[in-house]
Amino acid sequence: MPVWLRLRCGLEPRTLAALAVVLVASGAFAAAHFWSARPHSVRAPDPVTEAARVRTPPPAAEGPGAAEPSNGPGPAAGPGGHVVVDVGGKVRRPGVRRLPSGARVTDALRAAGGVREGTDLTSLNRARVLVDGEQIVVGAVPGAPAPGGAGGTGTGGGGAGGGGSPPAQPVSLNTATAGQLETLPGVGPVLAQHIVDYRAQHGGFRSVDELREVNGIGDRRFADLRPLVGP
Structure with missing residues:
Protein backbone atom coordinates (compact mmCIF):
# COMPACT_ATOMS: atom_id res chain seq x y z
CA MET A 1 0.00 0.00 0.00
CA ALA A 37 -31.56 -18.37 -2.53
CA ARG A 38 -31.78 -18.70 -6.30
CA PRO A 39 -35.09 -20.18 -7.64
CA HIS A 40 -35.26 -23.96 -8.22
CA SER A 41 -37.43 -25.89 -10.64
CA VAL A 42 -40.08 -28.06 -8.96
CA ARG A 43 -41.45 -31.26 -10.51
CA ALA A 44 -45.20 -31.59 -10.65
CA PRO A 45 -46.67 -34.57 -8.70
CA ASP A 46 -47.68 -37.65 -10.64
CA PRO A 47 -51.41 -37.99 -11.33
CA VAL A 48 -53.33 -40.52 -9.22
CA THR A 49 -54.06 -43.65 -11.21
CA GLU A 50 -56.97 -46.04 -10.89
CA ALA A 51 -54.73 -48.62 -9.22
CA ALA A 52 -54.12 -46.27 -6.29
CA ARG A 53 -57.77 -46.08 -5.40
CA VAL A 54 -59.06 -48.11 -2.47
CA ARG A 55 -60.98 -51.11 -3.64
CA THR A 56 -63.95 -52.28 -1.67
CA PRO A 57 -64.13 -56.04 -1.00
CA PRO A 58 -66.54 -57.91 -3.26
CA PRO A 59 -69.93 -58.74 -1.76
CA ALA A 60 -70.57 -62.21 -0.43
CA ALA A 61 -71.61 -64.75 -3.00
CA GLU A 62 -75.29 -65.40 -3.38
CA GLY A 63 -77.14 -68.31 -4.81
CA PRO A 64 -77.89 -71.95 -4.05
CA GLY A 65 -74.22 -72.81 -3.53
CA ALA A 66 -73.50 -69.98 -1.11
CA ALA A 67 -73.32 -70.70 2.61
CA GLU A 68 -76.30 -69.48 4.57
CA PRO A 69 -75.63 -66.94 7.37
CA SER A 70 -75.27 -68.56 10.73
CA ASN A 71 -77.65 -67.68 13.54
CA GLY A 72 -74.97 -68.32 16.18
CA PRO A 73 -74.06 -71.46 18.08
CA GLY A 74 -76.76 -73.81 19.22
CA PRO A 75 -77.77 -74.31 22.82
CA ALA A 76 -75.14 -77.02 23.31
CA ALA A 77 -72.10 -77.08 21.05
CA GLY A 78 -69.37 -79.68 21.11
CA PRO A 79 -65.63 -79.01 21.29
CA GLY A 80 -64.14 -77.05 18.41
CA GLY A 81 -67.41 -75.34 17.50
CA HIS A 82 -69.05 -78.50 16.11
CA VAL A 83 -71.87 -80.83 17.09
CA VAL A 84 -71.92 -84.59 16.56
CA VAL A 85 -75.34 -86.16 15.97
CA ASP A 86 -76.58 -89.64 15.10
CA VAL A 87 -79.04 -89.62 12.20
CA GLY A 88 -81.08 -92.80 11.72
CA GLY A 89 -84.40 -94.04 10.46
CA LYS A 90 -85.67 -93.36 6.95
CA VAL A 91 -82.65 -91.56 5.53
CA ARG A 92 -80.41 -92.65 2.66
CA ARG A 93 -77.11 -92.71 4.59
CA PRO A 94 -77.76 -93.13 8.33
CA GLY A 95 -74.87 -92.71 10.73
CA VAL A 96 -72.96 -90.25 12.89
CA ARG A 97 -72.51 -86.80 11.34
CA ARG A 98 -70.27 -83.91 12.39
CA LEU A 99 -71.82 -80.50 11.69
CA PRO A 100 -70.95 -76.89 12.57
CA SER A 101 -72.42 -75.51 15.77
CA GLY A 102 -75.68 -73.74 15.03
CA ALA A 103 -76.69 -76.32 12.41
CA ARG A 104 -80.30 -77.39 12.31
CA VAL A 105 -82.19 -80.64 11.80
CA THR A 106 -82.54 -79.96 8.08
CA ASP A 107 -78.73 -79.75 7.82
CA ALA A 108 -78.39 -83.15 9.51
CA LEU A 109 -80.91 -84.68 7.12
CA ARG A 110 -79.02 -83.25 4.16
CA ALA A 111 -75.73 -84.63 5.50
CA ALA A 112 -77.36 -88.07 5.76
CA GLY A 113 -78.26 -88.03 2.08
CA GLY A 114 -81.81 -86.79 2.50
CA VAL A 115 -85.05 -88.43 3.57
CA ARG A 116 -86.39 -91.45 1.73
CA GLU A 117 -89.31 -90.92 -0.59
CA GLY A 118 -92.71 -91.17 1.04
CA THR A 119 -91.54 -90.40 4.58
CA ASP A 120 -93.97 -88.24 6.56
CA LEU A 121 -92.19 -85.21 8.04
CA THR A 122 -95.27 -83.38 9.28
CA SER A 123 -94.32 -83.66 12.95
CA LEU A 124 -90.60 -83.12 12.37
CA ASN A 125 -89.28 -79.68 13.33
CA ARG A 126 -86.59 -79.28 10.70
CA ALA A 127 -85.75 -75.74 11.89
CA ARG A 128 -84.69 -76.86 15.39
CA VAL A 129 -81.07 -76.19 16.37
CA LEU A 130 -79.08 -79.37 16.92
CA VAL A 131 -77.67 -80.37 20.32
CA ASP A 132 -74.33 -82.11 20.59
CA GLY A 133 -74.71 -85.86 21.15
CA GLU A 134 -78.37 -86.18 20.21
CA GLN A 135 -79.98 -88.82 18.00
CA ILE A 136 -82.41 -88.00 15.21
CA VAL A 137 -84.68 -90.85 14.14
CA VAL A 138 -86.63 -90.02 11.00
CA GLY A 139 -90.01 -91.66 10.49
CA ALA A 140 -90.49 -92.96 14.04
CA VAL A 141 -94.05 -93.81 15.05
CA PRO A 142 -95.55 -91.10 17.32
CA GLY A 143 -95.72 -92.26 20.96
CA ALA A 144 -93.35 -95.19 20.44
CA PRO A 145 -90.22 -95.34 22.60
CA ALA A 146 -87.14 -94.09 20.79
CA PRO A 147 -84.56 -96.71 19.81
CA GLY A 148 -81.38 -96.74 21.84
CA GLY A 149 -83.08 -96.05 25.18
CA ALA A 150 -82.30 -92.74 26.85
CA GLY A 151 -79.77 -91.67 24.27
CA GLY A 152 -82.21 -91.68 21.35
CA THR A 153 -85.01 -89.38 20.31
CA GLY A 154 -87.87 -90.10 17.98
CA THR A 155 -87.59 -86.75 16.20
CA GLY A 156 -89.20 -87.95 13.03
CA GLY A 157 -92.41 -88.92 14.78
CA GLY A 158 -92.52 -86.22 17.45
CA GLY A 159 -92.75 -86.79 21.21
CA ALA A 160 -95.85 -86.56 23.29
CA GLY A 161 -95.77 -83.57 25.62
CA GLY A 162 -96.73 -83.44 29.27
CA GLY A 163 -99.11 -86.37 29.56
CA GLY A 164 -97.18 -89.11 27.73
CA SER A 165 -96.34 -92.41 29.34
CA PRO A 166 -93.04 -92.44 31.26
CA PRO A 167 -90.01 -93.81 29.37
CA ALA A 168 -88.85 -97.38 29.93
CA GLN A 169 -85.34 -96.21 30.90
CA PRO A 170 -84.18 -93.05 32.72
CA VAL A 171 -83.82 -90.04 30.46
CA SER A 172 -80.37 -88.43 30.48
CA LEU A 173 -80.60 -84.73 31.33
CA ASN A 174 -77.30 -84.10 29.54
CA THR A 175 -78.06 -85.78 26.21
CA ALA A 176 -81.85 -85.76 25.82
CA THR A 177 -83.38 -83.27 23.43
CA ALA A 178 -86.42 -81.13 24.10
CA GLY A 179 -88.60 -83.61 22.23
CA GLN A 180 -87.47 -86.50 24.42
CA LEU A 181 -87.85 -84.48 27.62
CA GLU A 182 -91.46 -83.82 26.69
CA THR A 183 -92.18 -87.54 27.09
CA LEU A 184 -91.70 -87.14 30.83
CA PRO A 185 -94.89 -86.68 32.88
CA GLY A 186 -95.71 -83.04 33.52
CA VAL A 187 -93.05 -81.73 31.08
CA GLY A 188 -94.34 -79.68 28.16
CA PRO A 189 -92.51 -77.78 25.41
CA VAL A 190 -91.81 -74.73 27.60
CA LEU A 191 -90.42 -76.68 30.56
CA ALA A 192 -88.40 -78.94 28.25
CA GLN A 193 -86.78 -75.86 26.70
CA HIS A 194 -85.99 -74.51 30.19
CA ILE A 195 -84.13 -77.74 30.97
CA VAL A 196 -82.16 -77.52 27.70
CA ASP A 197 -81.31 -73.86 28.34
CA TYR A 198 -80.11 -74.62 31.89
CA ARG A 199 -77.93 -77.43 30.55
CA ALA A 200 -76.35 -75.13 27.96
CA GLN A 201 -75.72 -72.30 30.45
CA HIS A 202 -74.18 -74.48 33.19
CA GLY A 203 -72.30 -76.99 31.05
CA GLY A 204 -74.65 -79.88 31.82
CA PHE A 205 -76.13 -81.52 34.91
CA ARG A 206 -73.69 -82.94 37.44
CA SER A 207 -76.50 -84.53 39.47
CA VAL A 208 -80.25 -84.98 39.30
CA ASP A 209 -80.65 -82.60 42.26
CA GLU A 210 -79.70 -79.69 40.00
CA LEU A 211 -83.06 -80.17 38.32
CA ARG A 212 -84.55 -78.23 41.25
CA GLU A 213 -82.81 -75.08 39.97
CA VAL A 214 -84.59 -75.17 36.61
CA ASN A 215 -87.28 -72.55 36.25
CA GLY A 216 -90.73 -74.16 36.55
CA ILE A 217 -89.77 -77.24 38.56
CA GLY A 218 -91.04 -77.28 42.14
CA ASP A 219 -90.68 -79.85 44.87
CA ARG A 220 -93.68 -81.89 43.80
CA ARG A 221 -92.68 -82.05 40.13
CA PHE A 222 -89.10 -82.82 41.08
CA ALA A 223 -90.29 -85.75 43.17
CA ASP A 224 -92.22 -87.10 40.16
CA LEU A 225 -89.27 -86.69 37.77
CA ARG A 226 -86.43 -87.86 40.01
CA PRO A 227 -86.86 -91.64 39.43
CA LEU A 228 -87.31 -91.09 35.67
CA VAL A 229 -84.17 -89.06 34.86
CA GLY A 230 -80.44 -89.29 35.27
CA PRO A 231 -77.46 -86.90 34.76
Missing part, protein backbone atom coordinates in the same frame (compact mmCIF):
# COMPACT_ATOMS: atom_id res chain seq x y z
CA PRO A 2 1.41 3.45 -0.80
CA VAL A 3 2.90 5.39 2.05
CA TRP A 4 0.73 8.40 1.34
CA LEU A 5 -2.46 6.31 1.69
CA ARG A 6 -1.31 4.83 5.00
CA LEU A 7 -0.45 8.29 6.30
CA ARG A 8 -3.77 9.74 5.09
CA CYS A 9 -5.89 6.98 6.69
CA GLY A 10 -3.74 6.68 9.77
CA LEU A 11 -3.92 2.87 9.65
CA GLU A 12 -1.22 0.45 10.39
CA PRO A 13 -0.45 -2.43 8.00
CA ARG A 14 -1.73 -5.00 10.49
CA THR A 15 -5.08 -3.24 10.78
CA LEU A 16 -5.42 -2.97 6.99
CA ALA A 17 -4.73 -6.71 6.62
CA ALA A 18 -7.44 -7.56 9.13
CA LEU A 19 -9.89 -5.27 7.37
CA ALA A 20 -9.11 -6.92 4.04
CA VAL A 21 -9.77 -10.38 5.50
CA VAL A 22 -13.17 -9.23 6.86
CA LEU A 23 -14.14 -7.77 3.48
CA VAL A 24 -13.19 -10.94 1.64
CA ALA A 25 -15.16 -13.14 4.12
CA SER A 26 -18.21 -10.87 3.84
CA GLY A 27 -18.10 -11.10 0.07
CA ALA A 28 -17.87 -14.90 0.15
CA PHE A 29 -20.83 -15.16 2.59
CA ALA A 30 -22.93 -12.83 0.41
CA ALA A 31 -22.14 -14.89 -2.69
CA ALA A 32 -23.06 -18.18 -0.94
CA HIS A 33 -26.35 -16.73 0.35
CA PHE A 34 -27.26 -15.44 -3.10
CA TRP A 35 -26.49 -18.82 -4.66
CA SER A 36 -28.61 -20.77 -2.16
